[in-house]
Amino acid sequence: MKSKYSEAFIEQALVKVYFRGGRTVRSVAEEMSVSFHTVKNWMKRKVLDKLGVTSTKGKRPQDWTADEQLVALHETHGLSGDALYTWCREKGIFVHHLTSWRPD
Structure with a gap:
């Protein structure tokens, strides 16, 4: 479903929210109707975009293509411990997904 608000409007709204002074987010939202x-949600999305984090509503592990799985296996080859867990967390998967994607 396409948003009824343009990206330009959302950016302007966020500027108003972030520089609202002593007012609440709710009052700024009401002012903008x-x-x-x-x-x-716009504020949350902006923070996630800034951090380079994908939304939790991203791709599920079972939706990864064979090519994407192969790239993931290649990128994680040789990783262990915290490095492996960090990589998996950033991609929204668990180590057991990688294990299940390995050829027998």
């Missing part, structure tokens, strides 16, 4: 929860 936008749902409070919508504004909060």
Whole structure:
């Protein structure tokens, strides 16, 4: 479903929210005639984008193509411990997914 708000409008709204002074996010949202929860979602998305983190609603492990699985196995070859767990966390998978993708 396409958003009814343009990216330019969302950016302007976020500027108003982040530089709102002593006002609440709810009051800024009401002023713009936008749902409070919508504004909060925009704020969350902006933070995740800044951090380079993909949304938890991203691709499920079972949706990875064979090529993507092969690349993942290649990238994690030789990783262990914290490095492996960090890589998996960033991609939204667990170590057991990698294990299941390995050829027998």
